[in-house]
Amino acid sequence: MVSERKKFYITTPIYYVNDKPHIGHAYTTIAADVLARLHRQLGDDTWFLTGTDEHGANIAKAAEKKGKDVKEFVDEVSAKFSFAWDQLGIAPDDFIRTTESRHERAVNIFLNKLKESGKIYEGEYEGLYCVPHEAFIKESDLVNGLCPDHKLKPERIREKNWFFKLSEYQSEILELVDSGKLLIQPATRKNEVLAFIQQGLEDIAISRPNVKWGIPLPWDSNQTVYVWVEALFNYCSAIGYGFDEEKFRKYWPADVQVMAKDIIKFHCIIWPALLLAIGEEPPREIFAHGFFTVDGQKISKTIGNVIDPNEWVDKYGADAVRYFLLREVPFGQDGDVSEQKLKTRYNADLANGLGNLFSRVTTMIEKYLDGDVGEFIKSPRDLSEVSESFNRLEFDKGLVEVWETISWADNLIEQSKPWELVKTEPAKVKELLVNLAALLYDIALKLSPVMPETAQIIKSALESEKITKPAQPLFPKIE
């Protein structure tokens, strides 16, 4: 009997399609792709899911604003996301859209099960409603009793909703998070969640009576399910909940759910509670990364500094963008990015660092050894720490390790002076270059989750019968 491969299920949030993807979406999805590639490399049975969230009043409004049919609009925007991921070398195993029938079907089964659990009840929500806002507004947000945006007195209205007894899960969720059975990383986010739970959890409304663009409740067609509740369930519906039991059992629970820090409360509190209510396990780990500023300013459509990842990819290439984002900012912390910073790293680390080392080593092998290094021996430097760092989502640390090795190799070449040595002791030159080829091969292997395209070029070049200097620089210098 062959021992079963370990499974690894990783997800990103599904992105809201009210606008095209920006650099923040790309960041989350790149990180997940790197982990998925790493686990595939380790031989795990890996499933990597991303997708788009397409229901809700805001989507309907965004479509209307553009004068488009809602379905047509969401089709267009969702396609922009998959196109961007393709451009970035991101290869998910599945891309789910909440308007797909497989999702709607699974959500229906989920909602019925939730209702059967007895944790759902009908109630009334009473609050202050700002009419032009089309939303409830908190008492504490009022300025002199008026809506701060519209300078109008909000109406006190009552709305019929279906509620979920989230309050009953307070101690159970607290225990899950505190014990680390549901691991929340980094620790600062875990503390934040713990503090929030300890303030006390209130029941939440899971339906909306006035939102047409959504999935109707199976038992009350006048209401649609609240988008967040529906969206969270994508992680289950995509792997076959309710119609492919075998696949669902194989992959659930998710091993890592990667996201930005703003949506951890939904994922660390509401999401596990919903799962417990229907008798499923909560995810094993939630990893929340930070936010970017651009040149020290927050990313904002109003300011107009929103970065389209496609523009960077067109100019610098997918691998460079992937490298830059993961190297520049420790994963989990906030950070600042800009095209200037990308260019600096591109030229210093990729063109002058990795690209130039590859170029000088292959050229010397062609010149001094007639392109033949024979069999690879073990790399002269231990790079095992790199994959371990990636596995801990410390991408920057792993990459620093690789670049320290590149610098070490440049130094070794300088000290060994193969261009002189070749005249007197050709055997030593061969030993050096075989070592360097092995080192480069190891670097390519370790780097391949982050820079798959580059790693492939390096590996193929070193695997060929006769190694020659590259026809094209790996990373042509920019400007």
Place this chain on the structure above:
RNA sequence: CGCGGGGUAGAGAAAUGGCAUCUCGCAAGGCUCAUAACCUUGAGAUUGUGGGUUCGAAUCCCACCCCCGCAACCA
């Protein structure tokens, strides 16, 4: 007392109790295998301020000052 992140050479970052490190830029030298690249050396920081703990603090504790994000399109 709303919540959170931060303040370290000219710029950007790293270092979580033990020689303050790296990248860009600047200065000098070296090398020629390499993408005008690479290597060496140097200049440049009383680590926001004041106190405290300690043999020893960028790091731990207290107080204060300043910047930024969230609470409102937006990961």
